[in-house]
Amino acid sequence: MQSHSVYKVPQGKLLKINLEYDETTHRILHIRITGDFFAYPEEAMEHLEEQLKDTPLDRKKLLLQISSLISQYHIEFIGLNAEALTQGILLCVL
Numbered sequence: 001m002q003s004h005s006v007y008k009v010p011q012g013k014l015l016k017i018n019l020e021y022d023e024t025t026h027r028i029l030h031i032r033i034t035g036d037f038f039a040y041p042e043e044a045m046e047h048l049e050e051q052l053k054d055t056p057l058d059r060k061k062l063l064l065q066i067s068s069l070i071s072q073y074h075i076e077f078i079g080l081n082a083e084a085l086t087q088g089i090l091l092c093v094l
Contacts, residue, residue, distance in 0.1 A: 005091035013037040013079030019092040026057045031089070037079035044075040057093050062086050 001023050007015045013036045020030040031049050039045050048069050055065045063086045069075070070082055 003092040005088055007084070007088040007091055009037070009080055009084040009088075012081075012084060015080060015084060015088040017088045017092055019089060021057060021093065026093075028052050028055050028057065028089075033085070033088075035080070037077060039078075039080070040076045041074075044073055047073050048075065057090065059086060059090060062089060 002018070002020045004016070004018045007017070009015055015033070015035040015037065018032040018034075019028065021028050031052050033045055033049060048066070051069050052065065055062055063082055066082045066085055070077075
């Protein structure tokens with residue numbers, strides 16, 4: 001199933017998520033993350049999107065995976081954090 005969300009991060013920026021997920025397994029098949037936030041290094045979002053494939057759409061597991069990827073790829077956000085990204089993704093399936 002395909003879905004999207006637009007989420008205004010509290011005290012932050014606008015986050016747009018386009019999500020394709022498996023309705024049976026509730027896992028991410030494809031995700032595109034855009035918005036008016038900043039991420040460093042520039043290729044950080046591409047790595048994040050690729051690594052989120054097959055992640056369960058479960059708040060705890062998704063937050064853990066995002067936090068781990070931020071640490072692994074040394075991603076720095078301005079106007080966004082792991083909690084807000086998790087919330088934006090989960091809004092796609094509500």
